[in-house]
Amino acid sequence: MHRALSLAAQGPSHGPNPQVGCVLLSTSGTVVGEGWHRGAGTAHAEVAALDDARARGLDVRGGTAVVTLEPCNHTGRTGPCAVALADAGVSRVVYAVPDPNGAAAGGAASLRARGSTWSAATFAPTVSSSCVSGCMLSGPGDRSSR
Numbered sequence: 001m002h003r004a005l006s007l008a009a010q011g012p013s014h015g016p017n018p019q020v021g022c023v024l025l026s027t028s029g030t031v032v033g034e035g036w037h038r039g040a041g042t043a044h045a046e047v048a049a050l051d052d053a054r055a056r057g058l059d060v061r062g063g064t065a066v067v068t069l070e071p072c073n074h075t076g077r078t079g080p081c082a083v084a085l086a087d088a089g090v091s092r093v094v095y096a097v098p099d100p101n102g103a104a105a106g107g108a109a110s111l112r113a114r115g116s117t118w119s120a121a122t123f124a125p126t127v128s129s130s131c132v133s134g135c136m137l138s139g140p141g142d143r144s145s146r
């Protein structure tokens with residue numbers, strides 16, 4: 001989750017979309033893909049990480065996605081990440097903060113319906129769920145570690 005948070009910090013610090021980072025782990029626990037959201041209209045962190053894994057030729061099937069924010073479940077300018085993860089064969093998703101956006105929320109329920117296991121990370125000391133728009137990261141450590 002530390003890695004996902006530092007990836008999220010690479011995203012834009014302002015704008016309508018929150019900073020989100022995603023790390024994909026293989027079944028053996030090695031990192032196979034990393035991604036972060038670069039701003040509205042671009043690929044979400046989860047899709048960027050899937051693309052990264054694909055570019056590296058690594059297999060994400062059966063693996064775990066660690067995301068700083070619950071993957072979205074709506075089709076806006078980009079498709080729903082929950083579906084992208086499920087379709088890629090990711091079997092477990094760990095996220096730090098439930099999606100506060102009503103239109104985008106529900107990704108967890110959607111993926112659960114597709115047979116994946118979802119769990120909210122218990123470790124997220126620097127993430128504040130009450131500060132959701134562009135200020136997901138509040139710890140000075142995460143800012144300096146990028």
Ligand SMILES: [Zn+2]
Nearest residue numbers: 044071072081
């Ligand atoms: Zn998304």
